[in-house]
Amino acid sequence: MPRHLSFQAKSLLLxxxxxxxxxFAPALVKRWTGALFHEFQAPAWTALSYLRDVRTYWTLRGHxxxxxxxxxxxxxxxxxxxxxxxQQADALEEELRRLxxxxxxxxxxxxxxxxxxxxxxxxxxxxQTLVIRKGxxxxxxxxxxxxxxxxxxxxxxxxxxYTATVELISSPRFRTAARFDGHAAPVEYRGGHNxxxxxxxxxxxxxxxxxxxxxxxxxxxTSSALGGTFPDGLTLGWVYRLDPAPDGLFQSGPVRLDPxxxxxxxxxVLIPLTPREETAP
Amino acid sequence: MTHNGxxxxxxxxxxxxxxxxxxxxxxxxxxxxxLHLDVLYLVFFGLFLRHLGGLLFAALMxxxxxxxxxxxxxVFLAGYIGLWLFFTLCQRRxxxxxxxxxxxVAVAGQLxxxxxxxxxxxxxxxxxxxxxxxxxxxxxxSCLVVGFLAWPxxxxxxxxxxxxxxxxxxxxxxx
Numbered sequence: 001m002p003r004h005l006s007f008q009a010k011s012l013l014l015x016x017x018x019x020x021x022x023x024f025a026p027a028l029v030k031r032w033t034g035a036l037f038h039e040f041q042a043p044a045w046t047a048l049s050y051l052r053d054v055r056t057y058w059t060l061r062g063h064x065x066x067x068x069x070x071x072x073x074x075x076x077x078x079x080x081x082x083x084x085x086x087q088q089a090d091a092l093e094e095e096l097r098r099l100x101x102x103x104x105x106x107x108x109x110x111x112x113x114x115x116x117x118x119x120x121x122x123x124x125x126x127x128q129t130l131v132i133r134k135g136x137x138x139x140x141x142x143x144x145x146x147x148x149x150x151x152x153x154x155x156x157x158x159x160x161x162y163t164a165t166v167e168l169i170s171s172p173r174f175r176t177a178a179r180f181d182g183h184a185a186p187v188e189y190r191g192g193h194n195x196x197x198x199x200x201x202x203x204x205x206x207x208x209x210x211x212x213x214x215x216x217x218x219x220x221x222t223s224s225a226l227g228g229t230f231p232d233g234l235t236l237g238w239v240y241r242l243d244p245a246p247d248g249l250f251q252s253g254p255v256r257l258d259p260x261x262x263x264x265x266x267x268x269v270l271i272p273l274t275p276r277e278e279t280a281p
Numbered sequence: 282m283t284h285n286g287x288x289x290x291x292x293x294x295x296x297x298x299x300x301x302x303x304x305x306x307x308x309x310x311x312x313x314x315x316l317h318l319d320v321l322y323l324v325f326f327g328l329f330l331r332h333l334g335g336l337l338f339a340a341l342m343x344x345x346x347x348x349x350x351x352x353x354x355x356v357f358l359a360g361y362i363g364l365w366l367f368f369t370l371c372q373r374r375x376x377x378x379x380x381x382x383x384x385x386v387a388v389a390g391q392l393x394x395x396x397x398x399x400x401x402x403x404x405x406x407x408x409x410x411x412x413x414x415x416x417x418x419x420x421x422x423s424c425l426v427v428g429f430l431a432w433p434x435x436x437x438x439x440x441x442x443x444x445x446x447x448x449x450x451x452x453x454x455x456x
Contacts, residue, residue: 007331011369015362024357029352037348044300120349121307124315125415126402127351157351167351178435193411196313196418245432263311 035160041221042163046133049119058149068098095221109231111145111270114138118264119163125194130154132267135162143229145270150258151235152223153267170200170257171238175226178204178236180211181220189221189236200262202255209251213239221255231270285334287445291438295322298434298446299345311359317398319432320344320391323361325438328386329377329449339365352398353405360397363391378450380432382449387431388424390425395420 005013022030100107116134123129134140138160146153146166153177154168169175172192179186185208193201204221213219218240223230237255244251302318309316322342326335343361347354367390375382399416406412442449 008370008372010333011336011366015366018336018340018362019359022358034348034354035342037323037344041300041345041349045303048304116317121310122303122315122350123306123310123313124317125412126398126406129351135314165351171351172412173351194313194412195411198313200313209437213282259311262313281382 021205022160024217039160042131042160045119045131046162047143049117049133053117106208109225110273112232112273113179113268113269114140114271116140117266117267121262121264123168123170123194123262126172128154128168128174128191128200129157130166130168130192130264130267132164132166132269133162134269135159135164137161139271140164140269141271143231144272145223146267147234147262147270150260150269152230153261155229156269164269168261169202170194170261174202176229176236177223177224178221179232180207180239181222183208183211183219185211186224186226187221193254199259200257202257203236203241203252204255205245205250205252207251209241209244209249211214211242211251213242216232218256229236282445284332285446287442288330288332288338289446290336290445291325291441292341294438294441295338295342296345298322299342302317303349314422315415315419316426317391317419318427318430319357319361319393319394320364320387320427321430321434323364324368324383324387324390325435327365328372328375328383329435329439331372335369336362336365352402356398356401360394363397364394367393377435383435384428384431388428391427392420392426 004186009162017265039179074172097107099105104181116127116132116138118130119133120131121129122131130153131142132146139187140156140159142156144156146155153167154166154174157165159165168191169176169189170191172190174189174191177186186208188205189202191202193203195201211219218238218267221236221239223234223236225232235258237257239253239255242251242253297321298318302321306316323339326338338437339361340358343358346357346361350357368386373429376381395416399413402412410455439449
């Protein structure tokens with residue numbers, strides 16, 4: 001470095017050199033650097049999430065016994081209702097298997113649920129991601145579906161050893177096939193409208209003109225198995241308005257997403273029980 | 282303790298701030314507001330120090346942020362070292378002992394950074410017009426917090442260095 005240069009000139013020179021170095025670095029080096037720095041900070045996020053769990057535990061410890069007894073009664077009622085639903089589900093599944101065997105149909109894909117805590121939320125206007133506390137070591141792979149009690153959360157964008165990043169359905173980069181409840185035609189869903197201090201919304205396109213919605217009679221938009229990521233019938237959001245597209249063949253409109261999506265604490269990853277078949281080129 | 286050791290301690294403090302900011306963003310996420318406080322990690326290294334180690338730490342912070350956010354690879358790295366250069370170039374034009382000057386430069390840096398980030402992201406995702414509607418609120422909120430915190434954060438780091446035996450005021454005397 002020349003000695004007669006001022007500190008500012010040296011800084012400028014070094015910044016330019018550093019930028020050129022990064023620009024010409026091989027893609028492999030960039031990916032490796034990204035993975036290295038992600039893995040380096042993941043333990044800190046995990047530690048913070050465990051601290052939050054401890055805080056929640058001690059907050060709950062402060063509840064009175066009468067509160068716990070009431071919660072226990074509510075849970076026992078729910079358990080009884082779910083036990084009944086389980087029996088009905090078992091009977092329906094048995095019927096489904098019998099019909100599949102009778103008509104020689106391909107069986108529906110089966111999943112197991114891997115429940116994971118949310119350890120980080122990054123919800124800006126340009127990206128909407130969550131980091132969860134389960135990764136490749138738990139069977140989580142990129143592309144898998146993530147759900148919660150209110151429906152679809154998103155899909156796994158990347159997975160490292162102990163953590164995974166989920167792209168939310170409210171993210172501007174999110175696209176998937178969908179369909180309206182009770183309507184077989186597939187439509188296109190895309191995320192991306194997240195106005196400040198309001199509930200996130202998405203957009204639905206290529207809606208057939210025979211689908212009608214109104215403020216009084218909104219329709220539920222559900223996931224479609226056509227995309228290969230999500231099973232059929234999981235809630236994406238509600239559509240209150242549809243406007244005709246310029247071509248007159250289709251309609252499009254905003255999709256109101258679940259408000260709980262922005263404050264999730266726990267989600268479930270749908271891990272296929274049978275590995276995906278590779279599609280032929 | 283050597284200068285590099287003291288700078289590493291400052292870097293650790295900024296890493297803690299980085300984690301705190303990500304926690305705060307997690308808490309305020311349900312209100313659909315996002316805090317960008319990137320300038321706070323860099324303003325002291327750029328504005329107060331005449332040491333090229335600041336560039337290394339700015340690059341490291343950029344790589345950390347790149348790995349944590351869903352932006353194209355290298356955006357935060359380039360942005361952070363660009364911000365560091367901006368603060369370095371401001372050293373001769375700003376009175377660092379004046380809180381108003383430090384706050385003003387920090388807010389200007391934040392405006393520049395968020396504008397640049399918005400342009401890069403708009404080019405990477407041309408089909409995301411909704412993000413622009415979100416920008417004014419995030420920008421206003423972030424600049425308000427940066428303007429409020431920039432001076433106390435710099436003063437804290439300055440005092441920490443002074444406690445560790447590095448008198449910046451003597452070093453930064455006009456040349």
